[in-house]
Amino acid sequence: MSVLNLDAEGKEVLMMGNEAIARGALEAGLQVAAAYPGNPSSDIIETLAKVAGEMGIHVEWSVNEKVALEVAAAAAVSNGNALAAMKQNGLNVACDFLLNLNLTGIRGALVVVVADDPSGISSSNEEDSRIFAKLADLPLLEPATFNEAKEMVRFAFDLSRQIGNPVMVRSVTRISHARGNVILGSLPKERPTLRFDTSIPLCPIPTALTHPALHRRLAQAAEILAESPFNRYDGPESPELLIITCGAGWLFASEAVEVLGLGSRAGVLKVGTTWPLPNELLLKRLKTAERVLFLEEVDPVLENNVLELFARHNRNLPRIEFLGKGSGTVPPNGELLPGLVMDCLSKVMGARLPEIDPEYAARAGQAIETYAPARSLAFCPGCPHRASLWAVKQALSLDGRDGVLFGDIGCYSLGIMPTGFLQLKSIHAMGSGAGMACGFGSFESLGVDQPSLAVCGDSTFYHAVVPALINAVHQRSDFLLIVMDNGGTAMTGFQPHPGSPIDAMGRAAPQVSIEELCKSLGLKTFVSDPFDLQATTDIIYELIRERSGPKVLVLRQQCALVKSKKEGRRYRMTIDAERCVGEDCGCNRLCTRIFRCPGLNWDKNANRSTIDEAICVGCGVCAELCPKQAIVREGI
Amino acid sequence: MVDIHGLNELNRQVLEKGRCAACGACVGRCPYLVRFRGRTVKLDSCTLETGRCYAYCPMTFFDEEEIAAQVFDGAQGVSEVGRTIEVLAARSTVDELAAVSQGGGTVSALVITALQEGIIDAAIVTDRTASDGFPRGIVATTAAEVAACAGSRFMGSHTLAALKEAFEAGYRKIGVVGVPCQVRAVRKMALYDLQGEGFRERIALTIGLFCNWAFSAGAFTEALRDRLSGKDVKKIDIPPPPANRLDIVTSEGVESIPLDDLRHLIQGACAICPDMTSEYSDVSVGMFEGRAGWNTVIVRTAAGREIVARAVASGSLGIEPFPQSNLDHLKQASARKRLRASSGGS
Numbered sequence: 001m002s003v004l005n006l007d008a009e010g011k012e013v014l015m016m017g018n019e020a021i022a023r024g025a026l027e028a029g030l031q032v033a034a035a036y037p038g039n040p041s042s043d044i045i046e047t048l049a050k051v052a053g054e055m056g057i058h059v060e061w062s063v064n065e066k067v068a069l070e071v072a073a074a075a076a077v078s079n080g081n082a083l084a085a086m087k088q089n090g091l092n093v094a095c096d097f098l099l100n101l102n103l104t105g106i107r108g109a110l111v112v113v114v115a116d117d118p119s120g121i122s123s124s125n126e127e128d129s130r131i132f133a134k135l136a137d138l139p140l141l142e143p144a145t146f147n148e149a150k151e152m153v154r155f156a157f158d159l160s161r162q163i164g165n166p167v168m169v170r171s172v173t174r175i176s177h178a179r180g181n182v183i184l185g186s187l188p189k190e191r192p193t194l195r196f197d198t199s200i201p202l203c204p205i206p207t208a209l210t211h212p213a214l215h216r217r218l219a220q221a222a223e224i225l226a227e228s229p230f231n232r233y234d235g236p237e238s239p240e241l242l243i244i245t246c247g248a249g250w251l252f253a254s255e256a257v258e259v260l261g262l263g264s265r266a267g268v269l270k271v272g273t274t275w276p277l278p279n280e281l282l283l284k285r286l287k288t289a290e291r292v293l294f295l296e297e298v299d300p301v302l303e304n305n306v307l308e309l310f311a312r313h314n315r316n317l318p319r320i321e322f323l324g325k326g327s328g329t330v331p332p333n334g335e336l337l338p339g340l341v342m343d344c345l346s347k348v349m350g351a352r353l354p355e356i357d358p359e360y361a362a363r364a365g366q367a368i369e370t371y372a373p374a375r376s377l378a379f380c381p382g383c384p385h386r387a388s389l390w391a392v393k394q395a396l397s398l399d400g401r402d403g404v405l406f407g408d409i410g411c412y413s414l415g416i417m418p419t420g421f422l423q424l425k426s427i428h429a430m431g432s433g434a435g436m437a438c439g440f441g442s443f444e445s446l447g448v449d450q451p452s453l454a455v456c457g458d459s460t461f462y463h464a465v466v467p468a469l470i471n472a473v474h475q476r477s478d479f480l481l482i483v484m485d486n487g488g489t490a491m492t493g494f495q496p497h498p499g500s501p502i503d504a505m506g507r508a509a510p511q512v513s514i515e516e517l518c519k520s521l522g523l524k525t526f527v528s529d530p531f532d533l534q535a536t537t538d539i540i541y542e543l544i545r546e547r548s549g550p551k552v553l554v555l556r557q558q559c560a561l562v563k564s565k566k567e568g569r570r571y572r573m574t575i576d577a578e579r580c581v582g583e584d585c586g587c588n589r590l591c592t593r594i595f596r597c598p599g600l601n602w603d604k605n606a607n608r609s610t611i612d613e614a615i616c617v618g619c620g621v622c623a624e625l626c627p628k629q630a631i632v633r634e635g636i
Numbered sequence: 637m638v639d640i641h642g643l644n645e646l647n648r649q650v651l652e653k654g655r656c657a658a659c660g661a662c663v664g665r666c667p668y669l670v671r672f673r674g675r676t677v678k679l680d681s682c683t684l685e686t687g688r689c690y691a692y693c694p695m696t697f698f699d700e701e702e703i704a705a706q707v708f709d710g711a712q713g714v715s716e717v718g719r720t721i722e723v724l725a726a727r728s729t730v731d732e733l734a735a736v737s738q739g740g741g742t743v744s745a746l747v748i749t750a751l752q753e754g755i756i757d758a759a760i761v762t763d764r765t766a767s768d769g770f771p772r773g774i775v776a777t778t779a780a781e782v783a784a785c786a787g788s789r790f791m792g793s794h795t796l797a798a799l800k801e802a803f804e805a806g807y808r809k810i811g812v813v814g815v816p817c818q819v820r821a822v823r824k825m826a827l828y829d830l831q832g833e834g835f836r837e838r839i840a841l842t843i844g845l846f847c848n849w850a851f852s853a854g855a856f857t858e859a860l861r862d863r864l865s866g867k868d869v870k871k872i873d874i875p876p877p878p879a880n881r882l883d884i885v886t887s888e889g890v891e892s893i894p895l896d897d898l899r900h901l902i903q904g905a906c907a908i909c910p911d912m913t914s915e916y917s918d919v920s921v922g923m924f925e926g927r928a929g930w931n932t933v934i935v936r937t938a939a940g941r942e943i944v945a946r947a948v949a950s951g952s953l954g955i956e957p958f959p960q961s962n963l964d965h966l967k968q969a970s971a972r973k974r975l976r977a978s979s980g981g982s
Contacts, residue, residue, distance in 0.1 A: 585831065588666065588683060594681075
């Protein structure tokens with residue numbers, strides 16, 4: 001049995017934040033959970049999927065976040081307990097539905113967990129999803145610890161059911177992906193019966209009625225949250241500095257106060273219910289404040305909301321100096337890190353930073369150099385995307401018309417970097433490459449003569465590309481969509497998608513074929529193996545020469561990480577040092593300078609390439625490239 | 637002394653400016669320059685500051701004095717058609733060659749003689765069409781292979797790419813048939829030979845062709861394809877002035893296109909090329925304007941003189957004196973091309 005559904009109330013266990021969120025949902029009587037993978041949120045559904053059978057719940061990887069939220073909402077409007085999880089970009093995809101669902105309300109419980117990625121560590125963008133809570137008039141909770149993540153999620157179900165509307169829980173990378181102690185609660189024996197009450201339809205119209213009703217539900221939430229234990233103040237009654245913080249910021253702030261020895265001078269107000277604000281608690285603390293410092297991740301959401309509250313009540317409040325993102329005291333974006341918060345606090349309070357033992361600093365520096373080599377982001381050794389983008393590069397160079405490859409989100413986004421030969425020329429949202437290429441391919445009459453291409457992954461294809469293809473057919477756009485099908489949602493951890501033979505819960509599932517779907521739309525559809533560089537280059541070249549409407553090329557080759565585990569190496573690779581000409585005219589290090597697979601190393605002293613046998617997965621592609629046939633592949 | 641740069645400069649000075657002559661000297665030597673459907677394509681960057689691509693390209697630089705010192709021995713007279721030992725009228729006496737040749741079949745006769753007499757062990761000649769539908773260089777070792785390549789192409793053919801094949805195949809005495817830019821490239825290879833490949837020793841004979849200009853193979857082939865809609869091209873001819881037209885012989889007859897309709901398809905390189913008669917060859921061959929079935933032959937070196945003599949001796953070539961009035965005319969034409977080049981091609 002997994003620790004996730006361990007029936008041991010009161011037991012303290014180590015859990016990742018995302019596991020704690022999943023556990024909280026199970027303790028609340030979760031029945032339906034749905035998501036589209038996206039870090040830092042992916043483990044929530046992954047964890048739940050593992051226990052779904054035992055727990056008798058429905059867990060799915062949906063085709064995209066909007067559908068995931070709709071699936072979860074279907075349960076939540078039918079008296080069920082449901083959860084939808086997503087990253088910040090996912091909420092953008094789902095928000096059209098969310099901003100109608102809030103008006104109709106629900107008849108059960110729905111918790112929308114959004115895991116933000118401050119600093120965009122595993123994202124294309126940086127975005128503060130909390131603004132959506134205000135936009136949608138929905139309650140927002142922000143856990144600051146791992147145990148609180150569990151507790152808050154469990155509570156969020158109760159709150160949602162009480163007010164009849166979804167509740168948002170915002171996590172961040174350092175909560176979702178870090179681990180800490182969690183005290184298990186009880187798992188419910190009974191769960192509500194799912195049934196849709198057909199006597200009352202769900203309709204956001206007329207808004208003259210539904211919008212005020214929404215505001216009433218938010219006011220009801222404010223009442224419930226006023227005394228919430230998730231909001232807490234630690235510190236002197238009249239501190240020199242009042243730190244108002246939430247989420248991971250609370251951890252960093254508490255640590256900094258302790259390390260800098262500011263316990264008697266600074267107080268920390270942790271706000272767990274960041275929307276609607278706990279007004280009374282905040283006003284009480286502001287009354288005795290002279291200086292306030294806001295510490296929160298990404299945008300000044302809490303900061304601005306508190307400033308708005310201050311403005312509304314300023315007659316009864318002292319003059320306060322507000323420090324935060326608005327004053328430039330705290331960086332305007334990005335993650336808060338312990339060092340950053342400590343620096344910030346030491347400046348504000350004139351407190352000395354603790355000295356670092358020089359010996360420790362030297363050892364740390366050395367460790368970083370030894371264990372974290374400086375190198376740019378790169379595709380894994382043997383990654384089929386490298387081969388695919390090589391073929392694209394060759395075809396576009398041979399074509400010579402400066403073709404444009406529009407891209408989007410996936411491992412292949414790295415194609416905008418040298419590892420993908422700088423081939424991607426745009427990265428925006430899921431599926432946006434196809435949409436933009438569809439547009440660019442429609443502008444021949446405006447004098448555009450650059451070939452239009454788009455690339456997407458298999459999972460992205462299902463997620464958001466299909467409407468662009470339908471548009472392309474109807475608009476007679478002339479572009480080539482390249483689907484790099486590596487057999488799963490690789491970037492987020494190989495979650496299945498509609499083309500997979502199994503679903504999230506490991507059950508056999510019908511597969512939706514990319515090429516059959518494309519053909520059914522009337523698209524000329526082709527399939528090639530990217531490891532056959534010549535054939536793939538040739539077909540891409542031919543397809544972009546041909547001005548005959550939208551075309552789809554599926555480049556199918558399993559992700560190297562999966563393939564090497566499942567099948568082992570296909571070839572044993574060696575370098576014939578006699579043949580390798582290295583940097584000389586005739587090669588100039590094609591394999592290590594341009595192709596740049598990490599499995600190939602450059603031996604500067606010998607002026608020869610070498611194979612890194614520890615990481616080479618034996619795909620054999622580099623052997624095809626070497627102009628001197630110095631890279632030798634031998635079948636295993 | 638000249639500065640020899642690398643691919644970056646080649647790209648900047650030649651490829652990006654549309655001055656590639658499609659001679660084939662640079663392609664296939666490295667992974668970064670390839671011949672593709674009649675064009676020279678740069679696939680990636682190269683960081684080398686000195687490269688064979690730049691060194692051997694006829695369009696980067698050409699040190700006439702240095703090359704001349706290498707090729708000629710001082711026995712030549714100098715005129716508008718370059719350094720010459722003698723100018724002749726010639727034609728092949730082999731009937732099969734006359735039928736397929738552009739002029740008198742002299743080039744084929746010379747190459748076949750050179751192969752048969754062991755003066756060369758392989759010849760680089762231009763094949764009509766490769767599998768991709770564009771002309772290309774091949775390594776010919778038999779009379780039949782040479783004869784199959786007779787006739788002009790009138791377009792850049794990357795012929796010299798085949799030199800690499802001939803070297804790799806181990807031929808020691810290679811003959812090259814090429815237009816002026818190609819002859820110039822071969823001479824640069826022999827002079828600079830950056831990697832000691834032995835060009836000087838292994839290229840035994842260069843037979844130059846007269847050339848006023850050539851079409852860009854990619855654009856020209858595309859234009860022909862559009863006009864001929866699938867008809868098989870047997871031969872292409874540009875009759876002497878004042879015809880001012882291109883004749884295409886297909887299985888269904890002859891189709892004529894006014895040259896003025898095609899001039900925009902001429903390679904940019906040709907406008908700045910000063911060399912009409914392949915002035916640095918061992919022997920140059922061109923049309924004999926006004927005398928169908930005959931060629932003009934300019935003998936420039938001892939090697940050139942020898943191959944002509946052997947061809948005559950073996951009975952495969954007939955020669956006659958070249959009339960002075962025709963030579964004057966040829967000199968004028970040659971001077972005109974030089975003038976055109978020096979004025980930037982306008």
